Amino acid sequence: GNSVTQMEGPVTLSEEAFLTINCTYTATGYPSLFWYVQYPGEGLQLLLKATKADDKGSNKGFEATYRKETTSFHLEKGSVQVSDSAVYFCAPRDTGRRALTFGSGTRLQVQP
Amino acid sequence: DVKVTQSSRYLVKRTGEKVFLECVQDMDHENMFWYRQDPGLGLRLIYFSYDVKMKEKGDIPEGYSVSREKKERFSLILESASTNQTSMYLCASSPHYLAGASKNIQYFGAGTRLSVL
Numbered sequence: 001g002n003s004v005t006q007m008e009g010p011v012t013l014s015e016e017a018f019l020t021i022n023c024t025y026t027a028t029g030y031p032s033l034f035w036y037v038q039y040p041g042e043g044l045q046l047l048l049k050a051t052k053a054d055d056k057g058s059n060k061g062f063e064a065t066y067r068k069e070t071t072s073f074h075l076e077k078g079s080v081q082v083s084d085s086a087v088y089f090c091a092p093r094d095t096g097r098r099a100l101t102f103g104s105g106t107r108l109q110v111q112p
Numbered sequence: 113d114v115k116v117t118q119s120s121r122y123l124v125k126r127t128g129e130k131v132f133l134e135c136v137q138d139m140d141h142e143n144m145f146w147y148r149q150d151p152g153l154g155l156r157l158i159y160f161s162y163d164v165k166m167k168e169k170g171d172i173p174e175g176y177s178v179s180r181e182k183k184e185r186f187s188l189i190l191e192s193a194s195t196n197q198t199s200m201y202l203c204a205s206s207p208h209y210l211a212g213a214s215k216n217i218q219y220f221g222a223g224t225r226l227s228v229l
Binding site for chain 2: 004032034036041042043044045046049089093098099100102103104105
């Protein structure tokens, strides 16, 4: 089955710094890939997704590229804001599988 | 907007009690899911349902059961609550896979934080 490895947090950055959160996965098929974000006190919401190799998902200044050859889907943002402080989850969904497999989550703290 | 509503944000129960967590979605989605979220472990799938009265075990079903009598509602049941079931519980829904990969997105409720004393 699937497994997901995310970099451990917390990641603490100053406002306007560059962000990378690494994610690698294993899958038996050809998965769709997702990043979800959880703001304090809330449920998860979709941040971005990619459904085939070399696709780039993007939203709110965040980007991630589906790298099939390295089985990675790293999340990046050029300039973080305090409002980006949250927990970020990488989640592949294998072909034919209904459920997502979640990484352990990476907490991002952005300081003014 | 898709709305997934969990009936309680916080619950406190005693060991041995029977506990019901309720989830309702308003988008006519076929699939519904229950996850639990624990620090350092991410989200783990307990059960999911792909149709009314249909269910499948996830990765950690022990100690839980589910019920889906109507398409919009999916209940998680703790038959006899134990302290190791203290956790955050998240419900999610998604459309049928035939909607296509680009639309096959899971939508989450706000979560129920359950404490078992």
